[in-house]
Amino acid sequence: MDHVDLRYASVISQYTQRELTNETGTINAVSALTNAFTKAFKLGSVPSKAFRFGMALADLNHALLWQPAQNVLLTRRNILGQAPSPSWSWAGWRAPVEHRVPWSTVLGHPIVVESLIRAWYICEHGALAQLDVRPIAGVGFPEEGSRRRYVPPSERTDPEQAPHASEGALVFRTTAATFKAQRINGVQVNEDARYEVFAILPAAGRIYLPRSTRSPLDLRLITLPRCNAVAGLYDTQVYGDTYSGGCFLNVMAVQESEQRKLERMGIGIIFEQARIEANPAEEQVCLG
Structure with missing residues (x-):
């Protein structure tokens, strides 16, 4: 992953690990950061076109590869009065996520x-x-x-x-x-x-x-x-x-x-x- 991909993956991992009492808290916090990413990495003038449901659209080939953290079971995220986010986005689920999984006993990860x-x-x-x-x-x-x-x-x-x-x-x-x-x-x-x-x-x-x-x-x-x-x-x-x-x-x-x-x-x-x-x-x- 290039620089923006690594930063994005790190932010998503950190913020989804936080236990927030308000269901929208994690998504709102990440939205503020994705807005900053849009500007810093010149991903376009409109953040909603660069990110949807917390996912980096320009780097969708990488962003789709998120995985749930090992010790917490994914459950669907439902916010009262809002349509649920789609399953392909981490925002549709309640649990910490990450973008790297140890597939074998050898240290490393497919790129x-x-x-x-x-x-x-x-x-x-x-x-x-x-x-x-x-x-x-x-x-x-x-x-x-x-x-x-x-x-x-x-x-x-x-x-x-x-x-x-x-x-x-x-x-x-x-x-x-x-x-x-x-x-x-x-x-x-x-x-x-x-x-x-x-x-x-x-x-x-x-x-x-x-x-x-x-x-x-x-x-x-x-x-x-x-x-x-x-x-x-x-x-x-x-x-x-x-x-x-x-x-x-x-x-x-x-x-x-x-x-x-x-x-x-x-x-x-x-x-x-x-x-x-x-x-x-x-x-x-x-x-x-």
Whole structure:
């Protein structure tokens, strides 16, 4: 992450850890800081265009990768008289969040190296408005041997295909496929932990889920940006040694709510070759 991304992640982590008696306190406090960010980093003249629901829109590829802190369970944030913030934003939840998770026993964290979504839209007042998200250009990751590289959808998002998007919904075109998530045996977890890292099978990656999640579990995973590798995240006996460049993809587990809206469930990372072999289907996502 660059300088503004690191500052943003640090602020969100600090402020969501505070126990404020007023539900709107955290969001109001962060709003004041995001206004300052907009000016300091020249993200535009209108803060509401640079940040929505506390999320940095220009750096959405990074901002979407927030995770709940290990020892507090996420619960939906409901403010009397206000529509709830969407699930893709940390502001829609009550709990501390952070942007780094120890995916393996090796110290390190995958870094976003390429954006894979061509256009992002948000539903405002019943219509879709395109967001000014900063693209992250890959450095030209080559095919190596018989391995192919993941190719994102070539079609652009069609606003006409999201006529019933809820207010604040994020609309974009990506790919989706179903994988199994399974608890990793033999890994010590803090007794107070409410979350832990699960394996994405077959031999594909990791995802951060509530500790109470039944195992194994079928998960629908949508593709987010490409990231680089961290040792110990997939089975080298199945896929061989890591090849150079970004060979992992960030993914989001999604599920339908009781209102039949698609909502965020958790963030993970998956080995690119496993994603390709799953033949993910292209689709337009409407994430509430």
